[in-house]
Amino acid sequence: MRLMKLATLCYHKVGTEAKEGRRLNIHPDRLDSHVRFFKRRNYRFVKGSDLVQWPEEKTVCFTFDDGFVSTIDNGVPVLERHQVPMSVYVVSGFVGKASEWEGELARPLAGWDSLRKIQELGHEVGNHTVSHLRLGDLDGSEQRKQIRECHEAMLAEGLHPVSFCYPYGSLNAESDQVLQSSDYQVGLALGKRLPQTSDSQLAIPRIVIAYGDALPLLIYRLWIRPKLLSSK
Numbered sequence: 001m002r003l004m005k006l007a008t009l010c011y012h013k014v015g016t017e018a019k020e021g022r023r024l025n026i027h028p029d030r031l032d033s034h035v036r037f038f039k040r041r042n043y044r045f046v047k048g049s050d051l052v053q054w055p056e057e058k059t060v061c062f063t064f065d066d067g068f069v070s071t072i073d074n075g076v077p078v079l080e081r082h083q084v085p086m087s088v089y090v091v092s093g094f095v096g097k098a099s100e101w102e103g104e105l106a107r108p109l110a111g112w113d114s115l116r117k118i119q120e121l122g123h124e125v126g127n128h129t130v131s132h133l134r135l136g137d138l139d140g141s142e143q144r145k146q147i148r149e150c151h152e153a154m155l156a157e158g159l160h161p162v163s164f165c166y167p168y169g170s171l172n173a174e175s176d177q178v179l180q181s182s183d184y185q186v187g188l189a190l191g192k193r194l195p196q197t198s199d200s201q202l203a204i205p206r207i208v209i210a211y212g213d214a215l216p217l218l219i220y221r222l223w224i225r226p227k228l229l230s231s232k
Contacts, residue, residue: 006195007038007060007222008051008188010206013068013107014075022211023105028074030214035062035082037215045084047124049162051204052185054197063087063188063206065128065165066099067115069108076118089128089165089188090115092153101132101167112157119159127151127161127184136170143178151182163188166203176202193226 012024014031038045043060051061062079064071067090079086094100096111119125129135130149138146147164154161164179169190179187179202191205199205207222 005058006051006055007043008195008204008206009034009060009062010188010190010208011062011064011071011075012066013070014064014078015070015073017211020070020107021105024208025070025211026209026213027211028078030211031075032078032081033215034209034213034218035078035084037218039082039084047085047163048087048089048126048165048186048188049124051163051188051201054201061087061206063089063165065089065167066091066132067095067110067125067128068099069110069114072110072114072118076121076123079123080121085123086118087124087126087163088115088118089126090150090154091128091130091132091167092150093130094132095153095157099132112159116158124163125154125159125161127154127164129167132167134168134170135166135175136168136172138172140174140178143175144182147179147182147184162186166190169206171203176200192229194222 013020014028038060043058046059046061048063067088094109098106098108100106115125127150129146135143151161163186164184165188187202189203189205195204
């Protein structure tokens with residue numbers, strides 16, 4: 001199978017089913033198997049901010065939305081063990097609280113101290129807005145406010161956000177210009193396919209990884225399904 005050069009993966013929580021449930025979660029052992037899969041195939045591991053230029057070689061980007069405590073406690077050790085980088089995108093208004101937008105499924109979010117520590121390890125901590133709203137439902141000025149307030153809060157806490165991640169992957173016709181005017185060169189969205197060079201680097205699609213994504217299913221979702229969909 002010929003694998004596409006750039007794979008962009010979107011994770012959320014990292015933990016056992018008993019503690020974190022199945023929704024937007026992956027077991028640490030399965031995350032480890034994903035990392036080893038790409039290492040065996042000689043992929044280069046990069047952070048979201050590195051995608052300001054399209055890679056010339058096989059490249060994978062592991063991203064983690066929302067900044068859950070479980071990501072820090074269980075995900076960071078996996079990436080550190082393999083000495084590969086990760087990008088964690090945080091919602092500044094909820095740092096140290098819980099993912100209230102998930103309702104009854106809300107889980108604890110990491111605090112500023114934990115986020116500073118992973119930045120010190122060389123991982124990226126990026127901008128995921130101040131309130132986790134769907135930017136696609138907002139006008140340009142409201143989008144800009146969501147991005148700016150998160151950016152300023154992160155700077156005040158000693159973090160250096162360089163790339164941005166759209167909550168829910170939601171954006172509209174104004175989003176590219178808003179993000180660019182906010183001095184971001186990389187924006188990460190969601191999609192059912194991997195990035196292509198025709199994509200805007202302000203809206204790079206990522207595949208959301210599910211709890212049941214063992215390696216055969218991961219391969220199907222990343223490379224086989226998109227090809228089947230494009231041939232229809």
